[in-house]
Structure formats: C-alpha cells, structure tokens
Amino acid sequence: MRKQLTAAAVALLLAAGLGGPAFAAAEEAVPSQHWSFFGAFGTYDRAALQRGYQVYKEVCAACHSMKYLAFRNLEDIGLNEAEVKALAAEFQIADGPNDKGEMFERPGRPSDHFKPPFPNDQAARAAFGGALPPDLSLMAKARPGGPDYTAALLTGFKDAPAGFKVPEGLYYNEYFPGHKIAMPPPLSDGQVTFADGTKASVQQMSRDVSTFLMWAAEPKLEDRHRLGLKVVIFLLVLCGLFFFAKRKIWAEVH
Amino acid sequence: MAFQTNSKLVKWIDYRLPIFTMAQHSLIEYPTPKNLSYLWNFGSLAGIVLVIQIVTGIVLAMHYTPHIDFAFASVEHIMRDVNYGWLLRYMHANGASAFFFVVYIHIFRGFYYGSYKSPREVLWFLGILILLVMMATAFMGYVLPWGQMSYWGATVITNLFSAIPVVGEHIVTWLWGGYSIGNPTLNRFFSLHYLLPFVLVGLVMLHLMALHQHGSNNPLGIDRKGPQDSIPFHPYYTVKDLFGLMVFLVVFSILMFYFPNALGEPDNYIPANPLVTPAHIVPEWYLLPFYAILRSVPDKLGGVLLMFSSIFILFLLPWLDTSPVRSGRFRPLFKQFFLIFIIDCCVLLVVGANPPEGMFKIVGRIATAYYFIHFLIILPLVGWFERPRPLPQSISEPVLGAGAAPSPAPAREKA
Numbered sequence: 010m011r012k013q014l015t016a017a018a019v020a021l022l023l024a025a026g027l028g029g030p031a032f033a034a035a036e037e038a039v040p041s042q043h044w045s046f047f048g049a050f051g052t053y054d055r056a057a058l059q060r061g062y063q064v065y066k067e068v069c070a071a072c073h074s075m076k077y078l079a080f081r082n083l084e085d086i087g088l089n090e091a092e093v094k095a096l097a098a099e100f101q102i103a104d105g106p107n108d109k110g111e112m113f114e115r116p117g118r119p120s121d122h123f124k125p126p127f128p129n130d131q132a133a134r135a136a137f138g139g140a141l142p143p144d145l146s147l148m149a150k151a152r153p154g155g156p157d158y159t160a161a162l163l164t165g166f167k168d169a170p171a172g173f174k175v176p177e178g179l180y181y182n183e184y185f186p187g188h189k190i191a192m193p194p195p196l197s198d199g200q201v202t203f204a205d206g207t208k209a210s211v212q213q214m215s216r217d218v219s220t221f222l223m224w225a226a227e228p229k230l231e232d233r234h235r236l237g238l239k240v241v242i243f244l245l246v247l248c249g250l251f252f253f254a255k256r257k258i259w260a261e262v263h
Numbered sequence: 264m265a266f267q268t269n270s271k272l273v274k275w276i277d278y279r280l281p282i283f284t285m286a287q288h289s290l291i292e293y294p295t296p297k298n299l300s301y302l303w304n305f306g307s308l309a310g311i312v313l314v315i316q317i318v319t320g321i322v323l324a325m326h327y328t329p330h331i332d333f334a335f336a337s338v339e340h341i342m343r344d345v346n347y348g349w350l351l352r353y354m355h356a357n358g359a360s361a362f363f364f365v366v367y368i369h370i371f372r373g374f375y376y377g378s379y380k381s382p383r384e385v386l387w388f389l390g391i392l393i394l395l396v397m398m399a400t401a402f403m404g405y406v407l408p409w410g411q412m413s414y415w416g417a418t419v420i421t422n423l424f425s426a427i428p429v430v431g432e433h434i435v436t437w438l439w440g441g442y443s444i445g446n447p448t449l450n451r452f453f454s455l456h457y458l459l460p461f462v463l464v465g466l467v468m469l470h471l472m473a474l475h476q477h478g479s480n481n482p483l484g485i486d487r488k489g490p491q492d493s494i495p496f497h498p499y500y501t502v503k504d505l506f507g508l509m510v511f512l513v514v515f516s517i518l519m520f521y522f523p524n525a526l527g528e529p530d531n532y533i534p535a536n537p538l539v540t541p542a543h544i545v546p547e548w549y550l551l552p553f554y555a556i557l558r559s560v561p562d563k564l565g566g567v568l569l570m571f572s573s574i575f576i577l578f579l580l581p582w583l584d585t586s587p588v589r590s591g592r593f594r595p596l597f598k599q600f601f602l603i604f605i606i607d608c609c610v611l612l613v614v615g616a617n618p619p620e621g622m623f624k625i626v627g628r629i630a631t632a633y634y635f636i637h638f639l640i641i642l643p644l645v646g647w648f649e650r651p652r653p654l655p656q657s658i659s660e661p662v663l664g665a666g667a668a669p670s671p672a673p674a675r676e677k678a
Contacts, residue, residue: 049521077339077343082343143533146339147532147533150524150529150532151529151530151532151533152529153529155529186542226532228343229342229343229349233349233350233353233520233523234520234521236350236520237516237519237520237521238520240516240520241513241516241517241520244509244512244513244516245513247509248506248509248510248513251502251505251506251509252506254502254506255502255503255505255506258499258502259499259502259503262297262494262499
C-alpha cells in the first residue's frame with residue numbers, strides 16, 4: 010500500500026505540474042525577475058511604489074483608468090495625509106446633482122477614486138480607433154506572470170522579425186500574445202524626472218510601475234504575509250501539542 | 264451507558280430533549296474500529312471544511328452584490344475596503360479547492376478499502392449525492408465574481424443542457440431566466456449557491472446516520488468480532504482527528520496566505536465581457552477530469568451523457584465490484600488496477616487543463632475509455648479471477664499479535 014501511495018503522490022504532483030502552465034505555449038517565455046514582495050516576508054519597496062505611481066500618473070494615466078483605487082489608498086505607499094489631500098485636489102471630479110439638480114465639478118477629495126482619462130469605455134474606444142486601453146487596477150493579477158509580464162511587456166517592443174506583418178496602427182511586442190499590440194511603446198529613457206534622483210531608464214520605469222501595479226492589484230499583500238506567518242507558527246505549535254497528546258492517549262492501545 | 268451528570272439543568276434538558284445522551288452515544292462512546300489509519304481523517308476534515316465554507320460564505324454574502332453591473336466591483340470592495348475581507352475571500356476560494364481535495368482523498372480511500380460494499384451501499388450513495396451537490400455549488404460560486412472565466416464557464420456549462428433532444432433549448436432558456444446569460448442568471452446562481460450548502464449539511468447528517476448504523480469500515484475491511492476490536496470515539500479519534508486537522512490547517516494556511524491565486528485563473532480578474540471569449544475556457548482544477556471526459560466525445564450529447572455517467576456509474580460500484588473481500592490490502596490484482604486507475608484520473612485532469620488538440624485529444628479519449636473500462640470490465644473480472652490473500656481472524660489479531668492482552672479500553676458494541 011505504501012508503494013502505491015507514493016506512486017499516486019508522484020502521479021498527482023506530475024499532474025499538478027503539467028496541468029498548470031500548458032497555456033503559455035507559443036509566446037516568448039516571460040523572464041522571471043526578483044521582486045521585493047516575493048516570499049513569506051516579502052514587502053513592497055515604498056520608494057519603488059512612489060516612483061511607479063509617478064510613472065502611472067504621468068504616462069499610463071493618459072489612456073488607462075484605475076477605477077478600483079482611491080486617492081486615500083496612496084497613504085499605503087508612503088504619502089502622508091496632507092500630500093494625499095493636495096494630490097486629490099489636483100483633479101476636478103464630477104459630482105452632483107446639487108440642490109438645483111445640476112451636475113458640477115469640484116476639486117478631488119482623498120475618498121474619490123482615481124479619475125479615469127475618459128468618461129466611459131465608448132469615449133476611450135473612439136479616441137483609440139476601437140481599441141480599449143484596459144483598466145490597470147488588477148492588471149498584475151489578470152495576466153499569467155503578473156509583474157514579470159507587465160515589466161516584460163513594457164520593455165518588449167522590438168522591430169518585427171522579417172516576414173511578420175504588423176498592420177497599420179499596431180506595434181510588435183515580443184511578449185504580447187499574438188505579438189500585435191495596439192499600445193505604442195509608452196516609455197522612453199528620461200521621460201519622467203524622479204524626485205529621489207533615480208535615473209529614469211525604460212528598464213527602471215517598467216520595474217517601478219510593475220511594482221506599483223502589483224500593489225494596486227494586491228494592496229493587502231503585506232498584511233497577508235504578516236498574518237500568515239503568525240497563523241502558520243501558531244498552527245505548527247498546535248500540531249506539536251496534538252501530536253504528543255495523540256501519542257500519549259494512543260500509547261495504551263498499541 | 265446512559266449519560267451521567269450532576270447538573271440538574273443538564274438532566275432537566277436531557278430528560279426532555281436528549282441531546283446530551285445523543286452526543287454521548289454518537290460522539291463519545293461511539294465504538295470505532297481500533298485500526299483506522301490517517302486516511303480515515305478525511306471524512307471529518309471534509310465536514311470541518313464545509314463549516315469553514317459556510318461561515319466565510321455567509322459573511323462574504325453580507326458584502327457581495329449579486330448584480331452583473333456591481334458583482335465584480337463588490338468583490339474588489341471586499342478585497343480592499345472590508346476589514347479582513349481579503350482573508351475571507353481567499354479562505355472561501357481556496358476552501359473550495361481544499362474541500363474537493365479532501366473529499367477526493369476520502370472517495371479514493373473508499374475505493375481502495377471497499378467501503379461501498381454491503382452493508383454500506385446507502386452510505387456510499389449519499390456520498391455520491393454529496394459530491395454532485397458540491398460540484399453544483401462550486402460551479403455556481405465560481406460564477407459569482409462575474410469575471411471572464413465566471414461568465415464563460417457559466418456559458419459552457421449551461422449550454423450543455425442544450426444537447427438534450429427537443430427540449431434542450433427551452434431548458435437552457437429556463438436555466439438562464441432569459442435568452443442569454445444575464446442578471447437573472449447571476450441572481451439565481453447566488454440564491455442557489457447560498458441554499459445548496461445547507462442541503463449539503465442535510466446530506467452529511469444522513470451520511471453520518473448511515474455511517475453510524477454499521478460503523479466505520481477499516482483498513483482490514485473485516486467486520487468487528489467483539490468489543491476487543493473497538494475503541495470509543497472519544498478520546499482516541501477526537502484527538503487523532505484534531506491532530507490531522509492541525510496538519511491540514513498548516514497546509515491550507517500556507518496555500519491561502521502565500522499562494523492565494525495559484526489555483527485560480529488570471530482571466531477571472533478581468534470583468535465579464537460577453538463580446539470577448541478567453542483563449543482557453545477551463546473550469547477549476549477539481550472539475551478538470553470531468554471536463555476532459557466531456558470533450559473526449561466529438562458529439563455534444565454523447566459528451567454530456569458520458570460526463571454524467573462518469574459520476575452516476577459510481578452508484579453501480581457496489582455491484583460492479585464482485586469481490587467478496589473489502590480491503591484492497593488483501594487483493595493483489597485489484598491493487599495494481601487501483602494504481603492504474605489513480606494515474607488515469609490524473610491523466611484526465613491534465614488533459615482537461617489543455618486544449619483538446621493533437622496528443623491531448625488522443626490521450627483524453629484513451630483515458631476516458633479506460634475510466635469506464637475500469638468500472639465496467641476490470642472490476643467485475645478482477646473480482647471473479649483474483650485469489651485474495653487470507654484475511655486475518657479479527658482486527659485485534661494483527662494489531663496486538665496473537666495472544667496479546669485484551670484491549671484496555673473496551674467499548675460496548677452497538678446493539
């Protein structure tokens with residue numbers, strides 16, 4: 010029986026290994042990078058998050074919404090209350106109706122969500138010849154590879170290989186499924202000026218904005234890692250206690 | 264032994280509503296074979312996971328909005344704004360996987376030790392019903408976040424019913440509550456997803472009633488001959504189940520806290536879009552083998568019938584297995600085929616995760632055929648031709664060795 014069980018376990022593990030990644034075939038393999046938020050003790054790099062937010066705000070936000078995030082969430086990436094208030098007030102947010110029944114615009118508040126670049130999806134499509142720039146709130150969880158993929162995509166713009174036809178208005182990207190992407194290469198060296206003096210290379214910006222996107226998609230990751238550690242340690246102690254309790258109680262039976 | 268207590272209040276209640284006597288009878292004294300292995304932990308484990316699912320699910324329902332325009336956003340609201348909402352949702356989503364994992368081990372344990380054989384056939388039937396209701400519940404739960412895989416999974420599965428001749432299309436319209444999957448579909452799935460777990464609780468109670476009628480099977484598969492073969496459930500199996508529960512919770516916590524999306528599809532973090540079909544529509548891992556069987560037949564109706572047969576065939580198992588010996592431990596030939604059957608199920612799982620093309624198509628068909636051959640041909644024949652090894656005299660004999668002292672904690676055999 011033991012032999013059977015071992016064989017079954019091996020078969021199960023093999024199945025788990027083969028069952029998952031079979032989808033990525035045909036596309037260029039996304040290179041895996043090391044991220045500070047990996048692992049049981051992983052946390053977000055606050056400086057990278059703030060730089061990433063700057064890249065989002067100054068580059069991505071021209072086309073991409075991020076509707077599940079509110080300005081108040083930015084306190085998590087290290088901005089203080091006053092900074093968040095000032096930042097939110099930079100935006101004019103539609104509100105209303107007021108007592109006269111009219112819609113009006115007012116400066117943003119920390120509780121407002123990020124202002125989308127277009128009032129609705131149709132307006133965005135109209136502006137981009139039918140292509141809709143996807144909302145980025147969950148991008149890091151909505152693509153296989155997550156942050157590795159977003160970082161690779163942003164640096165993956167190349168000239169199409171000989172014989173590969175890229176239609177007018179589309180661009181060749183090594184890592185995009187099908188290689189034909191409607192987004193023009195968004196980043197260029199020195200495009201933003203980081204307050205902390207970090208050199209804004211395409212590589213650096215793609216990494217920082219990918220960190221920011223991961224945080225945006227999974228803002229409770231640090232809480233999760235911290236609580237998980239406590240829970241697992243607690244349970245391991247309980248495991249030990251119950252193991253010895255079980256041994257003692259069963260001693261007389263065996 | 265009647266329930267003993269000094270508390271007047273407890274006596275007063277127990278005289279009118281014998282819950283204390285019942286608990287004494289079926290949780291404490293309940294005579295249990297003394298030789299159960301850790302594979303017997305998975306039944307109680309499944310019960311506990313069901314409770315976890317119900318408790319987390321009820322709290323999630325307090326924050327979830329079953330409307331196609333708000334469902335996806337309400338799940339994000341749970342993940343971002345509700346206190347410990349992320350914990351509840353990850354627990355619930357991974358809890359579904361854990362539930363199936365535990366139940367599948369429980370079922371395969373039953374396969375190996377012949378737990379479906381007389382007098383436990385009805386216990387087995389109730390188990391199959393539990394599996395069916397679990398699948399329906401899990402499927403409808405997966406639709407609720409209203410992501411891409413939710414929507415397209417619901418499309419594929421509900422469309423299966425259109426294969427029914429003549430009335431198929433009408434049934435699908437009736438299931439949807441309209442002419443396409445929409446808000447009425449989401450609303451009824453939410454309603455049923457909330458209802459079915461309580462149906463499960465009822466079925467589990469019947470499952471336990473049937474279990475307690477003749478007691479647990481055991482690794483030797485032989486009946487208990489007397490009180491020396493049994494020990495009371497408490498403290499022996501309470502402590503063993505609790506130890507197993509802690510080990511399970513460690514594994515579950517590592518999955519839930521550190522790899523919460525490992526078993527999920529990234530596509531389900533994209534809001535449902537009826538105009539964009541995902542490249543590969545796949546169900547959650549625990550339904551993949553059945554999905555592989557469904558797709559192994561080129562004909563839609565044939566595939567649907569075969570998929571449902573793959574579960575309903577389990578109802579015939581007590582008669583398809585012709586061997587008089589329960590435990591696989593004494594069945595040299597059955598052992599080999601049991602191993603091949605496990606591998607076959609794993610192959611089906613892998614095939615289900617991949618598009619039905621090329622090698623996967625062929626392998627899927629062979630594995631599907633073998634699944635049915637195992638039940639319909641191999642099991643009856645093995646039972647006829649196999650020469651089982653001699654069975655031990657009693658449970659105590661191999662446990663204590665011949666002539667050893669009688670059990671120190673004899674439990675009264677159930678009348």
